[in-house]
Amino acid sequence: MKRTKKERQRLLTETIAENPFVTDEQLASQFNVSVQTIRLDRMELAIPELRERIKDVAAKNYENEVKSLPIDEVIGEIIDIELDNRAISIFDVGQEHVFQRNGIARGHHLFAQANSLAVAVIDDELALTVKANVSFIRPVKAGDRVITKAIVRGQDDEKNRTYIDVVSTVNNDKVFKGEFEMYRTKGSVQ
Amino acid sequence: MKRTKKERQRLLTETIAENPFVTDEQLASQFNVSVQTIRLDRMELAIPELRERIKDVAAKNYENEVKSLPIDEVIGEIIDIELDNRAISIFDVGQEHVFQRNGIARGHHLFAQANSLAVAVIDDELALTVKANVSFIRPVKAGDRVITKAIVRGQDDEKNRTYIDVVSTVNNDKVFKGEFEMYRTKGSVQ
């Protein structure tokens, strides 16, 4: 009565996509066919059984939970530093740093690496970011190794400011740049 | 050999919390006891069986599935959102977010909250930060509750750009502001 097999399978796919928690038995009564028919349909459509579907949903969720890790301390590993002059850090982008939808790194991680480096390069007890002007030039993907260089451009001792340029590259392609205005407690006199 | 029942149960609880996908059998061999002992332990501790645990995780995920993007990817908790218009999130600053030297929040956390909110407010599959112009107006300390508002200011459908103003406050004092230029795949037409 429900019409063709094709139509039923279309609806089946839809129904399961909408609510993965439905059993074959429920589906059978919904479509007025036997449980076996539903099973055959699932076979043909390569739809896994209830438990597998649930497990998939759960696993996806679980990954997300693990992923929401806090950004802590310094982002990226500082490999070279000359205080009040320049610094370089590397940061390996992992799965946990990207949008799972498209695999592109979330901007704030790149910002965090740049900001951390700007703080680190200043030879002072206290260094705070006052302003930042940043551009995300190209998307960065999981697996990319981001190399970030910070260069101290100038200093305003009266206002206790230090100006820093930061550039990040992946395989020599510029992916991010920023200008940071930093506050520091004292001048850079050693 | 494994020590007391209490100790085992403590570890059991921990293990399952860490990885809800573990079966009684795996647990039994891990703790060098019989499967029955594990079952008894779960009874006493009122820990549901594997499938129920998985279902719980899946159900949690499923309910939380809001329209635009998974909430987990956002720094700070979104408490109000009107897609393509405005959004508000709160972020409680903890010890893990500050320089231990002076208790001041690291800039990139504030940036992350603002950036996340700017991404979230855009009603699109793909939203990426292109540029950001940010000011850190006043230091934020551990314990502060940062309330961040994002307002969509404009749109350039030809260049696929959306412009967003973001302001963060603590106790009504402005602590951060930023202008974000975002890229999106399509215009905001429904």
Place this chain on the structure above:
DNA sequence: CTGGTATTAGTACCAAGTGCTAAATAATTC
């Protein structure tokens, strides 16, 4: 030695399936 706690073993049963065979019921084609 007697108790009480802890552990292990074993059986029957369940949900929600898979895998397989066989039969019954359409639908299509010659």
Place this chain on the structure above:
DNA sequence: GAATTATTTAGCACTTGGTACTAATACCAG
């Protein structure tokens, strides 16, 4: 209309990861 093919249904054995329950064994303390 008969033959052929597609679709649907039935039935049975088996699988996982359990629950529920009973019974036996081990161990440690008083």
